[in-house]
Amino acid sequence: MALRAWFSRSDAHAGAPGLRALTVTHAQWRQVTRDLAATGARLLAIWASSDERGQTIRAAFLADEGGLVVNLPIADPDAAYPGIEDLFPAAARMQRAMADLSGIRSTDPDVRPWLRHAAWPRNYLPLVDPPQAPVDAGPLIENYEFVRVEGDGVHEIAVGPVHAGIIEPGHFRFSVVGEKVLRLEERLGYVHKGIEQRFRQFPILEAHRLAARVSGDSAVAFSWAYCQALEGLAGAQIPARAAWLRALYLELERIANHLGDLGALGNDAGFAFGLAQFSRLKEQLLRANQETFGERYLMEAVVPGGTRHDLTPTGPSLLGGCLREIEHEVFTLRTIYDEHEGVRDRFNGAGTVTAALAARLGLIGLAGRASAQSLDLRIDLPCEPYRSLAPVKIGRSEGDVAARVAVRFDELLESFRLVHRILEGLPGGPHVEAVPVPADRACGAGLIEGWRGPVLVALEAGPAGSIRRCHPHDPSWQNWPVLEHAIIGNIVPDFPLINKSFNLSYSGHDL
Amino acid sequence: MLKTLRQIASIGIVSELPPPADDSLRLRDGLQDRIRAVLGRALCIRHIDAGSCNGCELEIHAINNPVYNLEGLGIRFVASPRHADMLLVTGPVSKHMEVALQRTYEATPDPKLVVALGDCGCTGGIFGENYASRGRVSNVIPVDVAVPGCPPSPTRILQGILAALARSPSKGGLSANAGRIEKHALPPQ
Numbered sequence: 001m002a003l004r005a006w007f008s009r010s011d012a013h014a015g016a017p018g019l020r021a022l023t024v025t026h027a028q029w030r031q032v033t034r035d036l037a038a039t040g041a042r043l044l045a046i047w048a049s050s051d052e053r054g055q056t057i058r059a060a061f062l063a064d065e066g067g068l069v070v071n072l073p074i075a076d077p078d079a080a081y082p083g084i085e086d087l088f089p090a091a092a093r094m095q096r097a098m099a100d101l102s103g104i105r106s107t108d109p110d111v112r113p114w115l116r117h118a119a120w121p122r123n124y125l126p127l128v129d130p131p132q133a134p135v136d137a138g139p140l141i142e143n144y145e146f147v148r149v150e151g152d153g154v155h156e157i158a159v160g161p162v163h164a165g166i167i168e169p170g171h172f173r174f175s176v177v178g179e180k181v182l183r184l185e186e187r188l189g190y191v192h193k194g195i196e197q198r199f200r201q202f203p204i205l206e207a208h209r210l211a212a213r214v215s216g217d218s219a220v221a222f223s224w225a226y227c228q229a230l231e232g233l234a235g236a237q238i239p240a241r242a243a244w245l246r247a248l249y250l251e252l253e254r255i256a257n258h259l260g261d262l263g264a265l266g267n268d269a270g271f272a273f274g275l276a277q278f279s280r281l282k283e284q285l286l287r288a289n290q291e292t293f294g295e296r297y298l299m300e301a302v303v304p305g306g307t308r309h310d311l312t313p314t315g316p317s318l319l320g321g322c323l324r325e326i327e328h329e330v331f332t333l334r335t336i337y338d339e340h341e342g343v344r345d346r347f348n349g350a351g352t353v354t355a356a357l358a359a360r361l362g363l364i365g366l367a368g369r370a371s372a373q374s375l376d377l378r379i380d381l382p383c384e385p386y387r388s389l390a391p392v393k394i395g396r397s398e399g400d401v402a403a404r405v406a407v408r409f410d411e412l413l414e415s416f417r418l419v420h421r422i423l424e425g426l427p428g429g430p431h432v433e434a435v436p437v438p439a440d441r442a443c444g445a446g447l448i449e450g451w452r453g454p455v456l457v458a459l460e461a462g463p464a465g466s467i468r469r470c471h472p473h474d475p476s477w478q479n480w481p482v483l484e485h486a487i488i489g490n491i492v493p494d495f496p497l498i499n500k501s502f503n504l505s506y507s508g509h510d511l
Numbered sequence: 512m513l514k515t516l517r518q519i520a521s522i523g524i525v526s527e528l529p530p531p532a533d534d535s536l537r538l539r540d541g542l543q544d545r546i547r548a549v550l551g552r553a554l555c556i557r558h559i560d561a562g563s564c565n566g567c568e569l570e571i572h573a574i575n576n577p578v579y580n581l582e583g584l585g586i587r588f589v590a591s592p593r594h595a596d597m598l599l600v601t602g603p604v605s606k607h608m609e610v611a612l613q614r615t616y617e618a619t620p621d622p623k624l625v626v627a628l629g630d631c632g633c634t635g636g637i638f639g640e641n642y643a644s645r646g647r648v649s650n651v652i653p654v655d656v657a658v659p660g661c662p663p664s665p666t667r668i669l670q671g672i673l674a675a676l677a678r679s680p681s682k683g684g685l686s687a688n689a690g691r692i693e694k695h696a697l698p699p700q
Contacts, residue, residue: 119606120642132642161611164590166558166571169608190607191562194643210637216566216662260572273515279576280525286573297566299661336514507564510605 003035007065014232014444015459017383018066021443029072030082036061036068037087042375043362044447045456045473046084046094048074048102050128051441055104057081059091060445060456060473067381067447069458074104083108090362090478101127101196112145115189115510126197127469149175149183157492161190165496168506172495179491184484192510199470204230204461205304205435207470211457212299214472215508220246220253221450222472222508223302225457228383228446230304233438233461240427242306243384248422249298249307251415252319254451256285256297258408258415259326261503265405266337268497269346277333281326288322306432316423327416334409347402351486351498354399363482365453365475367502370407371399377449388425389418404501437465452476452505474508526580554586554676557595557619561612561651562644563602566662567629571599573665586672592616597624597675600652603631603638604645616652624675626656628668633657 010020024032041063048057057072074081083106085092095106096114103125105111116122124132149156154177161169171187195214199207211226212219224246231238259282266274286296292315293301301308337343353363358371368375374395378386394410396403438461445458453475462468483502487495558571574581581587589595592615604612616625627648630636635646648654658671 117607119609124642126642133640161608162559162592162615166568166575166588168560168563168565168568169611190611191560191602191605192607192643193562193603193605193638194641195638197641198638213564213566213637213661216564217569219566260569273519276577277518277522279572280522280578283573283576283578296664297569297662299566332514332518336518339514505565507562 003039003041003063003065006032006035007063007068010068013067013069014235014442015229016067016232016381016445016447018381019069019445019447020066021069021071023071023073026072026075026081029070030084032070033059033084033087036063037084039063040359041068042364043084043088043090043478044454045458045471045477046091046098047458047471047473048098048104048127049460049469049471050102051468055102055128057098057104058458058471059084060458062375062377062381062454067445069445077104080105080107082106085110088362089360090481093481094477101125103128115192117144117189119192126194131197131201144187146173146185146187147183151177153177154182170506174487174492174495176492179493181487181490181492181495184487184495186480186484188480188506189510191507195511196469196471199472200462200467202467203465204438204459204467205465207467208302208304209300211470211472212302214511215474215476215505216297216299217257217505218253218450218452218455218474218508219297219299220249220302221448221452221455222457223299224250225446225448225455226459226470226472227302227304228448229444229457229459230438230446231435232444232446233442233459234436235438236305236433236435238306239430239433240384241310241429241431242433244422244426245307245311245431246302247385247389248311248419248426249293249301250448250450251418251422252285252289253298254415255323255326255412255419256282256289257451257503258412259285259330261500262333262337262405262408262412264500264503265347265401265497266343268500269343271337271340271343274333274337274343277329281329284322284326288319292319303432305435306430308432310431311426316426320420320423323416323419327413330409330412337405344402346494346497347405348400350401350494351490351501352398352400353482353486355397357485358399358482361482361485362478364478365449366407366411366451367404367479367482368453369394370396370403372397375454377447377454381447383448385422389421391418401497401501437461440464441468450475452503453479472508472511474505476504476506476509479504480509525577526583527578554597554672555589555595556586556597556599556672557589557592557615558599559601559612559615561600561602561608561632561648562605562638563629563631567601567632570662570665570668571601571628574668579665579669581669592618593620595619595623597626597672598652599626599628599672600648600654601628601632602648603635603640604648604651606643606645609645609651612648612651624656625652625654626658626671626675627654628658628671629663630659630661633659636661 010022013021044060100116160171212223263278355372460468640646
């Protein structure tokens with residue numbers, strides 16, 4: 001069946017604009033996912049939700065026709081459902097996580113636990129069973145079956161979870177010959193702190209604060225996606241000014257992160273000058289944030305119905321002036337990076353992900369755009385004000401560290417332009433309106449292009465303003481497995497640089 | 512190269528001097544002397560993310576930027592707990608990081624200081640305690656100073672690091688149990 005036919009059967013889904021939902025039978029599940037894969041659709045997320053009638057698997061895709069959430073009700077929870085790892089390789093870890101948290105198993109071959117190490121008993125299902133305190137039963141270290149590479153001179157390097165820098169924890173197992181990496185296997189889940197279960201303990205009108213802390217560097221993206229879902233569920237329209245302010249926050253978040261990354265990437269290439277310069281510029285921006293919004297990082301800025309604060313009268317000139325200064329310096333620094341032979345030598349050809357590999361594995365977001373995967377929700381599935389702002393699509397096709405650096409530089413310049421446009425064209429009126437409590441069982445999803453890529457927050461309302469289920473999804477889920485491919489054939493000392501060029505989230509992934 | 516040098520020269524030194532007449536600043540003024548008195552050399556910090564959302568990490572990076580210039584105060588981050596005098600711990604401690612945190616603590620030579628950073632490190636924060644989270648850092652290892660904030664500003668982080676130092680006996684080095692029993696929490700931001 002053509003994909004269009006599936007879309008014509010689907011219903012409108014609350015939240016992100018153009019989002020559709022379709023409930024399928026066991027037999028149709030493989031069919032619809034095969035049709036989606038055949039037309040080059042992207043897997044956004046897979047998660048499970050349960051109520052007294054049983055469990056449902058939900059998978060969100062982005063096709064040319066728009067966003068589609070496919071629902072598969074599970075009749076027999078003990079029987080495995082057909083996995084889709086062969087069609088969407090990124091599904092593998094999401095399916096394993098679903099088995100850990102909800103007990104629903106796929107037919108795919110990798111049945112190793114993913115998010116559950118050994119901190120809670122196998123038979124405890126955090127998203128099905130009632131909340132419980134941590135239990136001190138059993139050993140906390142469980143043997144995990146890493147894939148072994150064998151042969152003459154092959155040895156393993158185990159790194160983490162505590163890394164030798166100011167970064168999040170995770171474990172990397174390298175199989176190397178000499179300096180050359182033959183294989184990398186990631187082991188994540190160390191910062192799993194029960195976020196999805198925790199969502200249920202919040203009133204639905206207050207959980208945007210938790211969403212903002214799923215991944216602290218993407219606070220605006222997650223809190224906006226949460227609020228977009230919630231407002232969709234409640235049938236609430238936000239004032240135009242609120243949408244524009246949210247876009248302002250989102251672009252400032254993108255600028256702050258890109259500035260930080262560009263500095264860190266210079267540093268990892270042995271060019272400490274870059275770190276000093278870019279971290280100074282980032283500090284300048286954070287101070288302008290503090291002065292304008294009362295916080296350096298916009299953790300509390302997006303609230304249901306709009307924004308927490310209105311822009312102060314002096315805000316536009318302060319922010320605009322600050323950004324013009326930063327922009328001027330970014331131009332200079334870009335020339336310096338481009339002309340620095342040592343930096344070029346480290347960036348060019350390191351950690352290459354070809355366009356074909358990126359398409360096959362479903363690479364997404366910023367890293368995808370450096371490998372000719374052009375998807376950008378601000379352009380392909382735009383909500384207001386992006387329809388009016390019409391951002392320019394950024395892209396490269398080389399797929400190496402240099403390309404991911406170039407995409408950051410280009411996106412920075414585009415975000416500067418967007419911020420200036422927002423500050424000039426900001427509509428008047430209120431910046432927030434009350435959101436009514438959504439009806440029980442209302443269901444929807446928010447989709448926002450964060451600085452790392454598309455952030456999805458799926459939300460189901462419970463009775464009396466409670467949350468039945470909330471699934472926040474960071475694009476790092478899709479991109480972590482691709483990093484394992486990007487490092488193959490590179491040397492071990494280039495790993496920090498290649499890893500930084502993706503800069504994926506641990507917390508947003510581990511939940 | 513010329514452009515790089517020109518940029519360095521035109522920006523100059525952006526590191527800020529401690530503003531006058533502020534308690535925390537008095538600490539910062541005398542900081543190097545105090546560290547030398549206590550440790551006889553620069554203070555070395557090992558950071559551990561025990562379950563953070565990565566928000567606190569962003570601000571820890573900031574104290575290393577040229578404006579706050581932590582290294583200019585004789586304090587630096589090190590790659591191994593075996594080189595560290597102080598552990599800077601963020602996050603509610605996830606169950607999956609509990610053993611790693613304990614082992615890092617054990618690997619740090621005595622005398623050692625522990626600073627718990629952020630609302631989560633201080634109280635468990637918005638995540639609290641559950642099947643996967645042990646909550647506050649002091650539920651797992653002894654803590655000397657707790658710095659609240661979500662995330663705490665770079666200035667607050669510096670104040671917390673200094674508060675830990677101020678608690679140490681000024682002569683004779685740190686005793687093995689210095690300041691571990693009672694917690695020294697900063698007032699909310």
